[in-house]
Amino acid sequence: MTTMHSFDAAIALQPLGEGRFAGATTPAYANMVGPFGGVTAATALNAVLQHPALLGEPVSLTVNYAAALADGPFEVIARAARTNRSTQHWVMEIVQAGGTVLTATAVTAARRETWSVDELAAPDMPTPDAVGKPNMVAMVEWVRRYDIRITEGAIPTAWDGSGDASRSTLWVRDEPARPLDFCSLAAMADVFYPRVWLRRATRVPAGTVSMTVYFHAGSTQLATVGTGWLKGQASAQAFRNGFFDQTAQVWSEAGQLLATTHQVVYFKE
Amino acid sequence: MTTMHSFDAAIALQPLGEGRFAGATTPAYANMVGPFGGVTAATALNAVLQHPALLGEPVSLTVNYAAALADGPFEVIARAARTNRSTQHWVMEIVQAGGTVLTATAVTAARRETWSVDELAAPDMPTPDAVGKPNMVAMVEWVRRYDIRITEGAIPTAWDGSGDASRSTLWVRDEPARPLDFCSLAAMADVFYPRVWLRRATRVPAGTVSMTVYFHAGSTQLATVGTGWLKGQASAQAFRNGFFDQTAQVWSEAGQLLATTHQVVYFKE
Numbered sequence: 001m002t003t004m005h006s007f008d009a010a011i012a013l014q015p016l017g018e019g020r021f022a023g024a025t026t027p028a029y030a031n032m033v034g035p036f037g038g039v040t041a042a043t044a045l046n047a048v049l050q051h052p053a054l055l056g057e058p059v060s061l062t063v064n065y066a067a068a069l070a071d072g073p074f075e076v077i078a079r080a081a082r083t084n085r086s087t088q089h090w091v092m093e094i095v096q097a098g099g100t101v102l103t104a105t106a107v108t109a110a111r112r113e114t115w116s117v118d119e120l121a122a123p124d125m126p127t128p129d130a131v132g133k134p135n136m137v138a139m140v141e142w143v144r145r146y147d148i149r150i151t152e153g154a155i156p157t158a159w160d161g162s163g164d165a166s167r168s169t170l171w172v173r174d175e176p177a178r179p180l181d182f183c184s185l186a187a188m189a190d191v192f193y194p195r196v197w198l199r200r201a202t203r204v205p206a207g208t209v210s211m212t213v214y215f216h217a218g219s220t221q222l223a224t225v226g227t228g229w230l231k232g233q234a235s236a237q238a239f240r241n242g243f244f245d246q247t248a249q250v251w252s253e254a255g256q257l258l259a260t261t262h263q264v265v266y267f268k269e
Numbered sequence: 270m271t272t273m274h275s276f277d278a279a280i281a282l283q284p285l286g287e288g289r290f291a292g293a294t295t296p297a298y299a300n301m302v303g304p305f306g307g308v309t310a311a312t313a314l315n316a317v318l319q320h321p322a323l324l325g326e327p328v329s330l331t332v333n334y335a336a337a338l339a340d341g342p343f344e345v346i347a348r349a350a351r352t353n354r355s356t357q358h359w360v361m362e363i364v365q366a367g368g369t370v371l372t373a374t375a376v377t378a379a380r381r382e383t384w385s386v387d388e389l390a391a392p393d394m395p396t397p398d399a400v401g402k403p404n405m406v407a408m409v410e411w412v413r414r415y416d417i418r419i420t421e422g423a424i425p426t427a428w429d430g431s432g433d434a435s436r437s438t439l440w441v442r443d444e445p446a447r448p449l450d451f452c453s454l455a456a457m458a459d460v461f462y463p464r465v466w467l468r469r470a471t472r473v474p475a476g477t478v479s480m481t482v483y484f485h486a487g488s489t490q491l492a493t494v495g496t497g498w499l500k501g502q503a504s505a506q507a508f509r510n511g512f513f514d515q516t517a518q519v520w521s522e523a524g525q526l527l528a529t530t531h532q533v534v535y536f537k538e
Contacts, residue, residue: 059478059512059533060333060478060479060533062331062374062479062481064329064358064374064376066350067353081335081362081369081372082335082336082368082369082372084335084336087478089372090372091360091362091372093350093360099351100350100351100358101351103350103351103358103360103374104374105331105333105373105479107333107478107479109478109511109512109535111511112510112511113510114509114510114511114536114537114538115469115508115538116508116509116510117468117507117508117509118506118507118508118509119435119468119504119506119507119508165388166388199386199388200384209328209329209356209376209378210328210329210331210374210376210481210483212331212479212481212531214479214514214531214533216506216507216509216512216514217509235388236388237387237388237485237518237526237529238387238388238485238526238529239385239386239387239388240383240385240386240387240485240486240526241380241381241382241383241385241487242378242380242381242383243378243483243485245483245485245529247516247529247531249506257506257507257509260506260507260516260531262483262516262529262531264328264329264376266356266378267383268383269383269384
């Protein structure tokens with residue numbers, strides 16, 4: 001008997017035909033309200049990956065969180081809006097109780113060998129062993145599904161308004177270990193806690209509105225990473241009128257840039 | 270008699286009812302093949318802004334270029350997938366000759382006063398007057414619709430493979446002058462020429478696959494900028510297997526971060 005990894009259980013979909021899939025939230029990835037947004041993004045991507053008409057592998061994914069997903073079942077709809085010779089354009093939606101809770105788009109493509117270079121180098125960081133153990137405060141359940149070792153820009157322990165920068169660097173991997181794939185990489189693009197907490201040292205309600213992930217690695221490169229550590233870095237560029245952005249990067253331990261990601265986040269006050 | 274600005278003519282839409290709008294390409298913004306992608310993005314956004322059900326102002330826009338738009342008429346479809354108390358989620362599509370040529374999503378929201386700060390400062394640059402005149406080589410027609418003064422990272426003049434970085438900084442404004450609004454800001458997010466040309470000093474075919482724009486300014490702030498200069502900065506983070514990304518920022522001359530933007534771009538070889 002094999003036991004399914006909790007991440008696979010969380011993003012599992014049952015095909016209903018014609019690009020429709022049934023899914024359900026799991027307590028293992030619970031957030032403050034509804035599930036961890038990274039898992040919801042991964043679930044939307046999974047519908048594309050499970051679709052019988054799929055061409056190639058993910059290059060780009062954008063998810064827009066339209067409403068809080070309630071605990072329970074939902075339906076994912078994935079439609080290939082355009083199929084070219086080597087690229088394919090997807091439109092996705094998650095529906096729950098008759099309402100749209102997520103809109104999304106993705107681009108998949110057949111990858112080929114070309115001139116390649118990583119321009120942005122991974123930051124220098126103490127090793128995971130040097131950090132010693134998971135150190136991201138688990139205020140919500142999903143944080144326990146990752147081994148996150150923050151090396152710079154931890155969640156403030158004193159909410160005293162003293163923040164002056166929003167950069168965090170960290171190590172991350174699934175807990176327990178799970179071989180990296182597109183869905184888990186998409187989810188890990190969202191493991192950085194709200195930058196506004198760090199920049200202001202003030203804990204205000206915040207929630208991602210839209211997230212985009214660009215995949216710079218193909219399945220062969222992800223397989224090479226396997227269950228290894230990933231290096232992450234995130235920072236905000238602007239906070240204004242109730243929204244801020246986050247730009248982030250995820251590298252393999254060997255220093256290959258696997259994904260770059262951006263999000264815009266609502267915050268209160 | 271008043272003459273319409275060529276940008277307004279390029280993004281003009283005729284309502285057809287039920288979220289459908291008729292548009293057409295214009296020679297003024299012609300690219301190598303079809304129109305300048307920035308104008309196509311602005312046109313998709315314009316359908317949202319013209320929609321009678323619109324709530325608030327743009328916060329986020331993602332466009333996916335599914336196929337080359339041919340010169341001629343097209344139809345834009347905009348649908349409010351979810352309307353909340355203060356945010357609204359849009360799904361858009363551009364259709365031409367029965368096929369999908371662009372998929373897109375947007376988030377609009379009612380902005381409110383909050384704690385605000387620009388974390389990423391604008392780069393120091395010589396003034397537009399010091400640069401003297403437009404200096405982006407106009408290999409295609411749309412470039413003449415802007416006054417672009419590159420201050421770092423110009424298009425290489427020798428295609429000798431000598432590149433070693435992908436960062437450009439520049440001044441930009443509409444030519445002739447036009448007061449800034451969300452549509453023109455969305456278009457200007459795409460004025461940076463392909464980073465792969467700079468990084469490799471090699472001119473290869475390249476085209477944007479997906480672009481996201483986060484708007485950090487509301488209409489009041491855009492009105493304050495008016496016809497003033499914008500500062501732009503762009504660089505790539507990774508090039509691999511036929512795709513690279515670009516992260517870019519657009520500030521007002523006064524140094525306010527108006528928009529942050531990202532794109533993933535196809536390149537050949």
